[in-house]
Amino acid sequence: QVQLVESGGGLVETGGSLRLSCVASGLTFSSYGMGWFRQAPGKEREFVAAISRTGDTTFSSASVEGRFTSSRDNAKNTVYLQMNSLKPEDTAVYYCAATRLYTYVTLSEYEYWGQGTQVTVSS
DSSP, X not given: OOEXXXXXXXXXXXXXXXXXXXXXXXXXXXXXXXXXXXXXXXSXXXXXXXXXXXXXOEEEOTTTTTTEEEEEETTTTEEEEEEOSOOGGGOEEEEEEEESSSOOSOGGGOOEEOOOEEEEEEO
């Protein structure tokens, strides 16, 4: 049974930082690209960032480019999202997801999803 478990969310002030973690089990982690998505209240889930299987390529949405960075440790089956210079508009539930495809930015390509972790940025 595949499980993705996110952690590291919380309440932070504008300009602060958080690092999210997502631990995967039940799959061959190094065979999956990993993505981060977020969903704010009343809005659709949107792509935030992704990282390739080996970690040598990363992707970010325009809204987080230069502030958020993805990384992974395949030995620990873990992917990370370092979030810096946080803004109130970053407030959302953040999800990690796993894909065997190569587009990375499309929700529908992801096979497995975590339950999400809440990030709240106060103004």
